[in-house]
Amino acid sequence: MTEFDTERHHIVQEKQELPGLSDLTAQWLSAVGEDPQREGLQRTPHRVAKAWNFLTDGYRLTLEDAVGDAIFASEGSEMVIVKDIEFYSMCEHHMLPFFGRAHVAYIPDGKILGLSKFARIVDLYSRRLQVQERVTTQVADAVQQLLEPKGVAVLMEGVHLCMAMRGVQKQNSSTTTSAMRGLFRSDPRTRGEFMSAVQGTLRGR
Numbered sequence: 547m548t549e550f551d552t553e554r555h556h557i558v559q560e561k562q563e564l565p566g567l568s569d570l571t572a573q574w575l576s577a578v579g580e581d582p583q584r585e586g587l588q589r590t591p592h593r594v595a596k597a598w599n600f601l602t603d604g605y606r607l608t609l610e611d612a613v614g615d616a617i618f619a620s621e622g623s624e625m626v627i628v629k630d631i632e633f634y635s636m637c638e639h640h641m642l643p644f645f646g647r648a649h650v651a652y653i654p655d656g657k658i659l660g661l662s663k664f665a666r667i668v669d670l671y672s673r674r675l676q677v678q679e680r681v682t683t684q685v686a687d688a689v690q691q692l693l694e695p696k697g698v699a700v701l702m703e704g705v706h707l708c709m710a711m712r713g714v715q716k717q718n719s720s721t722t723t724s725a726m727r728g729l730f731r732s733d734p735r736t737r738g739e740f741m742s743a744v745q746g747t748l749r750g751r
């Protein structure tokens with residue numbers, strides 16, 4: 547484990563509370579009609595302050611933290627696809643979860659990235675208050691910036707609890723967002739190869 551992994555692991559362990567959040571959570575409990583002093587809720591503000599440290603740790607990590615030194619020189623220029631990366635995010639409008647799968651592909655141009663780092667990049671941008679479109683473009687832009695490849699494609703499919711638990715209350719709807727760069731944008735065959743590789747994994751197909 548590198549020094550960075552140890553440090554990141556520490557954040558992911560949810561050991562620390564976000565400063566100020568436990569007091570606000572106690573107020574929140576009162577606002578929804580609860581008694582923050584009742585036995586089952588006494589530690590809840592502290593649990594929430596730790597859980598939100600994890601759920602939003604993307605604000606406290608940089609792209610460099612997420613990828614470390616895992617950029618390697620390589621001759622290859624075939625499409626690389628990392629499929630079915632699960633993500634969990636919080637919508638910025640209602641602060642309710644949205645979650646699903648991300649697929650990331652690129653065509654190298656001299657540089658490749660350690661495969662696990664695509665999942666770390668997805669986590670970096672998911673663990674914030676977000677809209678799905680922005681997570682998708684931020685992941686694509688990050689891969690573009692790190693590798694300067696011949697093309698990048700990101701496809702995300704998410705279920706938004708703000709559309710299921712409340713609001714329009716649609717239980718089966720999902721949202722697909724995409725960001726295409728380079729050859730994935732300019733060459734329909736490249737885009738088609740990517741889409742057919744990930745399509746079978748989309749919900750309900």
Ligand SMILES: Nc1nc2c(ncn2[C@@H]2O[C@H](COP(=O)(O)OP(=O)(O)OP(=O)(O)O)[C@@H](O)[C@H]2O)c(=O)[nH]1
Nearest residue numbers: 637638639644676677678679706708709712713714
């Ligand atoms: N584009 C986009 N919209 C989102 C995302 N997550 C939630 N939303 C939408 O954000 C919108 C906020 O709309 P508003 O009318 O301001 O809020 P609201 O009255 O709570 O809307 P309803 O959810 O329709 O009850 C809703 O249409 C949500 O479905 C997302 O990731 N991307």
Ligand SMILES: [Zn+2]
Nearest residue numbers: 637639640708
């Ligand atoms: Zn929402």
